[in-house]
Amino acid sequence: MAEPARRLQPIDTTAEIETPEHVRFHYPIAGPARRVVAWVLDWLVRAAILLVFAIFALMGGFAVGDAVAELSAGLLLVIHFLLEWLYYTLWEIAWNGRTPGKRALDLRVVSVHGHPLRVGDSFLRNLLRAADFLPLGYAIGLVVMARDSRFRRLGDMVAGTMVVVEERRAVASTLRIDPPPTPKELSSLPQRLPLSGDELEAIELFLRRKEGLGPAREEELAAMVAPIFASRLGIRNKDSARLLALLHARASERRRPL
Template sequence: MRYNNRFTLSTPESVELEFALAGIGNRVFALFIDYQVLGLILIGHLIVWIFASIQLLDYLTRLEGDFSSVPLWLLAIFLIFNFSIFVGYFVFFEVRWQGQTPGKRLAKIRVVRDDGRPVGLNQAVLRSLLRPVDDVFFIGLFFILLNKQEKRIGDLVAGTLVVQEERDGSKTDILCSERAQQLARELPETSDLDHLTPDDFAVIRAYLRRRNAMTSRSQVEVSMKLAQQIRELIKFEVIPPNMTSEDFLEALYLVYQERSPRFD
């Protein structure tokens, strides 16, 4: 559902999360930064390749044989490597940095899947492979302007959205109750946390960061539904009587944050 430039997405856990679309200005700024960084990398690659090629050709001239086709092969290999670097730059950072590149990080935007989950390797590869198509004659720009979800061709094929990062005010540390901290110390012994994936944690974290913007009724309904599904996933029998579903989700956040700090 679209409201202004915001979308409410329903995750596979049936939890509704609201995101603000990145906007054309932020995306152009991010791409400009990324192309500057990528340009420096490609220039470095060109310098190294020229030096290595000169050394190789100099060596071959001392040998007997016909090596006239070598320069063409070197050029072909160079172009393949260049394309690999171009594609690999976006794939590496978007997977490693949870949907962000250096440019996106500066612009405070990130790529997510259509269901709000973090972007994966498949989505990052598809977006990156189709980026040259989007860049030709600014085709991607026209698709962003004409598509209500502001998707370029790469986003349409990969099933992704580019959204704004949470404002600084919403990125402060999530406040967790003392009951949640106590439960967090017990969970590793009383449940199977190995079944909790980064995607599951991303949904928990997104809910905890956005819960204050929900109505009291929605907050109770969503937290209970999410807590029940996660509880079954990690085989945690019953939430202690003196704790709420909010405490349970906060405890999971604390445990997973400690285990995988790169996700916070």
């Protein structure tokens, strides 16, 4: 396995994928908690399937007699076997790396390079559940996961797979300054702002995050930088957050005619 060369990257639970078209994107990797919930859901589905068959078998046994009861006992054992060893693989092949539980939690199994899951690898990673499960309740699997940067259990390591999160996200909304800047407020600012691109970007990021911050935190963050900008511009700083909004408005105003 050719591991991509290690570069200096922020410590984060994402995996960078480079596709054959040289597109790079990042997958968030699924942690143990999410995967345990998905496993529980799948367990419930399996139990429900077995229960339905068991009820049918029981009714058949009562209605017809011992021969049918034994026949259906054999059938039940075969179904139990299939659910134990093939349930995951069958779903993962049919649904491109997802089982019902994984689908409900927006999880998907992909190869460590981001390629789709292959049949043999799916079979391998699910057989290895027998080792991950030991001594009970996936104890070894959880310990191995906790030590791996991609949260892989033993089965994932053998099969070269990882589990990623594919939760849908909303597109970023447009930035609105409320109330809109008045000409009087803007006139106090110079036409050319003595601010670097990085600083303008930081201001924009702050304004986009503002909705999710409490008023106190908003003021606290704004007060960290606004006085610096104010003294650079040579103006008085009355309202830190408002000043940042005005700076952003002036910067985008200048950018627009381009």
